[in-house]
Amino acid sequence: MRRDDLYITVPSFFRCPISLDVMKSPVSLCTGVTYDRASIQRWLDSGHNTCPATMQVLQSKEFVPNRNLQRLIQIWSDSVARRQVEADSAATSVVVPSPDQVKVLVKQLDNNCFSSLAKIVCFAKESEENCEFLARMDGFLNAVFDFMRNADSDIKLIEQVVKILDLMSSKILDKKPLLESNCLSTILLVFQGGCLDSQIQSVRLLESIAVDGESMLKIAEKDGLVSELVKSIRKEKDPRLIEASLSCLIAITMPKRIKTRLIQSRTIPELKNLVSEPNTTVSIMEKSLKLLETLSSCKEGRAEIWHDTILLQAIMQKVLKVSSKATEHAVTILWSVCYLFRDEKAQEAVVSSNGMTKFLLLMQSNCSPAVRQMSADLLKIFRVNSKSCLSSYDTKTTHIMPF
Numbered sequence: 580m581r582r583d584d585l586y587i588t589v590p591s592f593f594r595c596p597i598s599l600d601v602m603k604s605p606v607s608l609c610t611g612v613t614y615d616r617a618s619i620q621r622w623l624d625s626g627h628n629t630c631p632a633t634m635q636v637l638q639s640k641e642f643v644p645n646r647n648l649q650r651l652i653q654i655w656s657d658s659v660a661r662r663q664v665e666a667d668s669a670a671t672s673v674v675v676p677s678p679d680q681v682k683v684l685v686k687q688l689d690n691n692c693f694s695s696l697a698k699i700v701c702f703a704k705e706s707e708e709n710c711e712f713l714a715r716m717d718g719f720l721n722a723v724f725d726f727m728r729n730a731d732s733d734i735k736l737i738e739q740v741v742k743i744l745d746l747m748s749s750k751i752l753d754k755k756p757l758l759e760s761n762c763l764s765t766i767l768l769v770f771q772g773g774c775l776d777s778q779i780q781s782v783r784l785l786e787s788i789a790v791d792g793e794s795m796l797k798i799a800e801k802d803g804l805v806s807e808l809v810k811s812i813r814k815e816k817d818p819r820l821i822e823a824s825l826s827c828l829i830a831i832t833m834p835k836r837i838k839t840r841l842i843q844s845r846t847i848p849e850l851k852n853l854v855s856e857p858n859t860t861v862s863i864m865e866k867s868l869k870l871l872e873t874l875s876s877c878k879e880g881r882a883e884i885w886h887d888t889i890l891l892q893a894i895m896q897k898v899l900k901v902s903s904k905a906t907e908h909a910v911t912i913l914w915s916v917c918y919l920f921r922d923e924k925a926q927e928a929v930v931s932s933n934g935m936t937k938f939l940l941l942m943q944s945n946c947s948p949a950v951r952q953m954s955a956d957l958l959k960i961f962r963v964n965s966k967s968c969l970s971s972y973d974t975k976t977t978h979i980m981p982f
Contacts, residue, residue, distance in 0.1 A: 593652050596632045597622060601656075603858055605649055606642040610635050613645045617858035644901065649861070675705050678712055685719055696739035703746040713743075714750035727762040734768070738777040741769045745780040748787040757788045763801045770807055779823045782811070786827040792834055799837040809844045812867075814852045818860060821853070825866035829873065838877045847874060847883050851890045854897065864901050868894070868908035875915045885916045885925035895932035899940060907950050910941070914953040918960055926961065935961050 595602045595615035604616035610630040614622075622631055623640050630637060676684060676698050684695040703710050713719055726740045744757070756762060770781040785804075789795050799805055811824040828846070832838055853859050853867040871894070874880035884890060897909045913934075916925045938954040938961075 590655070592648070593655065602648070602652060603860065605645040605652070607645045608642050609637060609639050613648060614642075615858070616642075620857040644861075675701050678709075681713070682716070685716065685722065688722055693733075693736050693739065696736065696743065700739055700742050700746070703743055707750075710747045710750045714747055714752075720751065724756040724762065727757065727765045728759065729761070734772050737765055737769055738773050741766065741773070741777060741781050741784060745784050745787075748784060754788045754790070754794075757784070758794055758797045760801070763798065763804065767801065767804055767807065770811075771803075775817055775820065778811070779820055782808070782820070782823040782827045786823075786830045789827070789830045795831040795834055795837060798831050799834075799840055805837075805840055805844050809841070809846050809849060812846075812849050812853065814849075814856050814859075818863060822860075822863050822866060825863065825870060829866060829870050832870065832873050835877055838874055839879055842874060842877075842879045842883060847871070847880070847887075847890070850874075851887065851893065854890070855893045861902055861905070864897065865904045865908065868897065868905050868912065872908045872911045872915075875912045881916055881920050884912065885920060885922040888924070888928040891916070891925055891928040892932045895929050895934055895937070898937045899944075903946065906941070907947060910938075910950050910953050910957075914957060918953070918956045921960070929957075930961055 589601055592613075593601050595605075595618050596612065597614055597618040600615065602613070602615040605613045606616045606619060607613045608619065608630050610633055612630055612632045614631070619631075619642060628637050628640070629635060681699060681702050684698055687695050699713070703713060723740060723743060726737070727744075744751070748754075757766075766781045766784060769777050773781065785798055789798055808824050808828055812821050812828070814821075828841065832841060850867050850871050853863060854871070859867070871880075871884070875884055891913070894909045894912055898906050898913075900906075913925075913929055916922060917929055935958065938958050941954040942951055942958070944951075
């Protein structure tokens with residue numbers, strides 16, 4: 580494996596035996612062989628009942644996440660990324676300015692704007708202390724906010740400003756200026772027209788300023804922002820952008836008005852695609868289910884979820900399959916729709932996806948007390964419905980039996 584001038588050796592057991600690529604979501608079959616989730620799912624969906632590596636007939640087509648291998652691959656990937664960054668930094672030979680030089684650069688922002696901002700970005704990237712230094716510098720944040728208020732058509736310049744604000748977000752005590760209409764318009768401009776990294780930074784910046792109900796409403800009611808966030812969680816988008824956008828949507832979706840707006844913007848169909856995609860990362864899956872859980876807390880969200888049998892089955896399949904967080908979010912959604920809303924169609928979809936067995940397993944697991952209680956509630960209604968169906972069947976049989 581080669582990245583520019585950096586040669587990387589990939590451990591053989593990180594590769595999927597089917598695709599030979601580094602596994603994104605390793606899962607193990609009952610034979611003990613591990614594959615990438617997407618590859619083995621395609622193999623099984625095409626009608627095979629054998630393990631591709633050993634050709635053993637599978638006693639069960641169920642697979643379980645290989646958490647240990649996932650962690651090892653993540654550690655290795657992070658190490659590769661760090662080496663790439665170090666190699667890129669060495670190649671560009673960026674000289675980080677000193678604090679005194681930064682003070683001069685700030686004074687020169689009007690004259691040599693882009694160059695000065697680029698050097699300030701390098702300074703902020705260097706350390707948390709440097710970000711703190713910038714936040715305390717008299718007049719610096721006001722100058723940056725003025726750039727956001729009076730942004731012109733130079734997208735490259737605005738990207739540098741958003742990058743600085745993203746790096747400094749935890750150090751900025753008063754973020755109200757960023758909620759002004761002009762500033763939100765500038766963030767949206769970068770989100771729509773910037774490079775991928777700038778898009779991610781603009782979304783993170785939005786999330787950092789969503790600190791209360793008022794700020795959430797201002798973000799959600801800015802024309803074009805919610806629809807742009809929903810577009811950015813489409814499954815074909817870059818996973819980093821999807822994850823950042825999901826985090827932002829979760830952060831702003833507490834008020835009911837915003838939940839309704841998200842539902843009207845067709846957020847649930849996009850979440851359905853992410854939940855149904857076999858190669859979705861654990862983090863994106865957890866956030867997708869968390870957002871679905873939030874939307875299921877309002878009537879319109881519950882109605883859209885229980886009308887979609889395929890979505891309900893996809894949610895049910897994630898129980899005990901992805902992570903404890905994903906399981907908790909999935910069970911909460913199912914509890915909300917099947918127990919609180921008591922929709923029979925939804926209950927049938929859950930039962931047909933092996934729901935009763937999974938809820939019984941949850942009752943015996945070390946999951947949280949809340950998940951155990953919700954599982955118990957769901958089992959009660961499924962058992963009641965099952966008895967009701969049997970009683971109805973016996974009555975009908977009695978009427979047609981000849982005597």
